[in-house]
Amino acid sequence: MKTSKKVIYSLILAVITLAFLFFLESNKAKYGMAYTVLTKGIILAVVAVSMNLVTGFTGLFSLGQAGFMAIGAYVTAIFLIPMNSIEEVYYMSGVSPSILALKSWLETTPSWFQAMLPYIALIAGGLVAALFAALIGIPVLRLKSDYLAIATLGFSEIIRAIISSPQMDTITNGSYGLKKIQGFSSLIQVFLIAAVCIAFMILLIRSTYGRAFKAIREDEIAAEAMGINLFKHKSMSFIIGSFFAAVSGGMLAMFMRSIDAKTFTVSLTYDILLIVVIGGIGSVTGSILSSILVTVCKEWWLRFFDNPLYIGNFQVPLFRTGFRMVIFSVVLLLVVLFYQRGLMGRNEFSWDRLAKSINKLRSKSSSKGGSKIA
Amino acid sequence: MSLSTIFQHLLTGISLGGAYALIAIGYTMVYGILRLINFAHGDIFMMAGYFMIFAMVSLPWPIAIPLVCILTIVLGVLIERVAYKPLRSAPRMSIMISAIAISYLLQNLATYLFTALPRAFPEIPFLKKIFQIGNVSSSLVTFITPVLTIILVLGLMFLINNTKIGMAMRAVSKDFETAQLMGIKINNVISATFAIGSFLAAVGAILYFTDRMSVTPFSGMLPGLKCFVAAVLGGIGSIPGAMVGGFVIGLCETILVAMGYSTFSDAFTFTLLIIILLFRPTGLFGEKIIDKV
Numbered sequence: 001m002k003t004s005k006k007v008i009y010s011l012i013l014a015v016i017t018l019a020f021l022f023f024l025e026s027n028k029a030k031y032g033m034a035y036t037v038l039t040k041g042i043i044l045a046v047v048a049v050s051m052n053l054v055t056g057f058t059g060l061f062s063l064g065q066a067g068f069m070a071i072g073a074y075v076t077a078i079f080l081i082p083m084n085s086i087e088e089v090y091y092m093s094g095v096s097p098s099i100l101a102l103k104s105w106l107e108t109t110p111s112w113f114q115a116m117l118p119y120i121a122l123i124a125g126g127l128v129a130a131l132f133a134a135l136i137g138i139p140v141l142r143l144k145s146d147y148l149a150i151a152t153l154g155f156s157e158i159i160r161a162i163i164s165s166p167q168m169d170t171i172t173n174g175s176y177g178l179k180k181i182q183g184f185s186s187l188i189q190v191f192l193i194a195a196v197c198i199a200f201m202i203l204l205i206r207s208t209y210g211r212a213f214k215a216i217r218e219d220e221i222a223a224e225a226m227g228i229n230l231f232k233h234k235s236m237s238f239i240i241g242s243f244f245a246a247v248s249g250g251m252l253a254m255f256m257r258s259i260d261a262k263t264f265t266v267s268l269t270y271d272i273l274l275i276v277v278i279g280g281i282g283s284v285t286g287s288i289l290s291s292i293l294v295t296v297c298k299e300w301w302l303r304f305f306d307n308p309l310y311i312g313n314f315q316v317p318l319f320r321t322g323f324r325m326v327i328f329s330v331v332l333l334l335v336v337l338f339y340q341r342g343l344m345g346r347n348e349f350s351w352d353r354l355a356k357s358i359n360k361l362r363s364k365s366s367s368k369g370g371s372k373i374a
Numbered sequence: 375m376s377l378s379t380i381f382q383h384l385l386t387g388i389s390l391g392g393a394y395a396l397i398a399i400g401y402t403m404v405y406g407i408l409r410l411i412n413f414a415h416g417d418i419f420m421m422a423g424y425f426m427i428f429a430m431v432s433l434p435w436p437i438a439i440p441l442v443c444i445l446t447i448v449l450g451v452l453i454e455r456v457a458y459k460p461l462r463s464a465p466r467m468s469i470m471i472s473a474i475a476i477s478y479l480l481q482n483l484a485t486y487l488f489t490a491l492p493r494a495f496p497e498i499p500f501l502k503k504i505f506q507i508g509n510v511s512s513s514l515v516t517f518i519t520p521v522l523t524i525i526l527v528l529g530l531m532f533l534i535n536n537t538k539i540g541m542a543m544r545a546v547s548k549d550f551e552t553a554q555l556m557g558i559k560i561n562n563v564i565s566a567t568f569a570i571g572s573f574l575a576a577v578g579a580i581l582y583f584t585d586r587m588s589v590t591p592f593s594g595m596l597p598g599l600k601c602f603v604a605a606v607l608g609g610i611g612s613i614p615g616a617m618v619g620g621f622v623i624g625l626c627e628t629i630l631v632a633m634g635y636s637t638f639s640d641a642f643t644f645t646l647l648i649i650i651l652l653f654r655p656t657g658l659f660g661e662k663i664i665d666k667v
Contacts, residue, residue, distance in 0.1 A: 055467075059467075061467055061470065139648050139651075139652050140648065142652070143651055143655075145466055145467065145470075146409075146410070146411045146466065146470060147606075147651055147655075149411070149470060150411060150599070150602060150603075150606075150647065151644070151647060151648055151651065153599065154599065154603070154643070154644030154647055154648070155644065155648075157596075157599070157640055157641070157644060158640070158641040158644050158645065161637055161638065161640050161641045162637075162638075162641065164637065165637035165638065166637065167637075266595065267478075267481075270474060270477075270478050273471065273474060274475075274478070277471055281467075320486075321486075321489075322482065322485045322486030322489075322490075323486055325482035325485065325486065326479070326482045326483055326486050328482070329475060329478045329479035329481075329482045329483070330479065332475045332478065332479075333457065333472065333475040333476065333479055336461075336468060336471050336472045336475050337457065337460055337461070337472065340464070340468055
């Protein structure tokens with residue numbers, strides 16, 4: 001296919017997507033469910049791609065996503081709780097003076113800065129998480145695959161324990177969580193932030209750094225022999241992955257408007273792992289597709305599994321609260337056992353591939369039709 | 375803190391450590407043979423708790439306990455056959471993801487079947503009998519746990535060192551492929567390993583939940599992770615190591631809780647893990663591993 005044709009197709013796709021988003025935005029009340037589910041799907045796409053960057057492209061099996069998301073969510077939330085309701089949010093244990101100082105400093109900043117505050121908050125959350133990732137990476141990234149998984153999982157539990165500990169009450173509000181967080185202005189905003197984040201990660205994967213990551217994934221020792229600095233590249237991938245996980249956590253906080261430490265349990269990491277595995281470990285487009293697909297199925301289309309179902313007077317057995325999650329775990333297991341490549345394997349979406357598969361389908365159906373006539 | 379309170383805390387710590395040790399052995403044996411962190415082990419332990427609740431509804435405890443052990447063994451071996459066996463030759467990451475998927479499945483299944491609300495664990499009257507030594511009073515289960523743990527570990531050591539299946543296990547953990555070439559049926563050996571691990575988890579669950587009094591679908595997760603840390607602390611692959619690791623972690627945790635840092639007791643365990651892996655990756659009793667290219 002010609003490059004110009006591909007560009008045109010991509011532009012058309014982008015226009016259709018944006019038009020669809022505008023349509024949803026203007027008919028928010030009518031399509032409330034689709035709106036909510038799509039927002040969540042887009043937010044999870046960012047963290048899924050970041051996990052794919054670390055796990056799928058660099059081969060570091062890290063299970064710390066929930067911890068980094070928690071850091072991002074709390075930092076973003078603290079930035080975005082309006083000044084006049086801060087006392088109300090921390091009514092149980094009082095506000096820490098450092099937060100008050102930060103908030104009153106933010107009040108004095110120029111108005112353009114105030115308008116940019118959501119973006120600044122997300123970036124700040126990402127930077128704090130990146131700092132943590134850099135520190136934790138020094139010891140942890142020396143570990144081999146499964147030890148790394150346990151250590152990062154442990155780290156995310158430590159973060160959660162610290163957040164909900166009574167000693168941090170004036171900052172994180174303990175088990176009460178943070179509320180009244182400023183939300184997104186529109187779905188388009190969510191989409192654009194996610195698009196920028198994912199585009200950055202795609203560019204990174206395509207750069208020389210990305211090739212180094214893939215070399216480390218394939219064979220660490222060979223990569224080292226080729227002159228790739230293992231620790232530098234591993235920690236780079238880990239830090240950038242954590243940055244975007246935290247941005248996604250911040251977006252989640254803005255989406256839910258209220259957060260507490262229970263949101264960021266190990267199950268959240270498992271949910272993201274499910275998305276990455278279904279999409280294909282090592283495929284960015286796979287992760288994006290599957291995060292939207294999984295979220296839509298889980299929160300909307302497959303909700304009926306959780307409600308008693310009647311056909312006439314007969315109540316179908318098994319259908320009650322929790323059945324949906326059982327189905328999901330079985331699907332994950334089946335994908336791992338029988339269809340390890342997931343939706344996309346290590347391939348990315350491209351117009352050429354699409355055209356090829358359409359041609360294949362067409363030739364197949366025409367040949368079948370021909371044989372019937374004969 | 376008076377001497378008797380300290381003694382009381384030590385006793386609780388050793389008892390908790392005993393339950394941890396029993397679970398840690400399951401991790402260490404599976405890791406020794408398959409080089410796999412069996413993420414589902416903590417959830418097998420949780421399921422054993424639920425089995426006990428339902429067994430005790432209609433059966434007296436002397437029948438219920440063996441029944442729970444058998445059910446847990448069946449569950450453990452079934453999981454190995456369904457989720458790990460098809461992936462013998464797959465990359466390490468796939469089999470680990472499969473283990474996570476099983477853990478996710480067991481948690482969701484437990485939530486679905488038994489709801490997420492905590493269920494009261496049945497009391498076994500004779501385990502709950504209160505003993506008094508000087509100023510220290512405690513239920514019998516606190517004394518029984520460490521003793522039973524040590525007896526089980528000695529039995530297991532005998533099994534590993536002196537029986538044919540034990541010899542096969544040692545061979546498989548040394549070298550998977552060569553053991554196969556020598557005519558050892560590795561699938562049977564692996565099933566036996568899972569059976570032993572699940573049996574110990576069932577015993578651990580009965581002792582642990584008798585002290586805790588309730589079970590939820592997520593109550594296996596954190597103990598599971600901690601016991602893996604215990605196994606690493608003792609040196610992964612070493613059974614006495616796992617026992618010592620379990621006792622150390624149980625004691626440290628109880629001491630931290632007694633000092634008023636209960637929220638940090640989990641954090642401490644994982645910090646300990648990172649420290650061990652940095653300074654002594656083979657643990658206290660582990661053998662030195664030479665990396666081959």
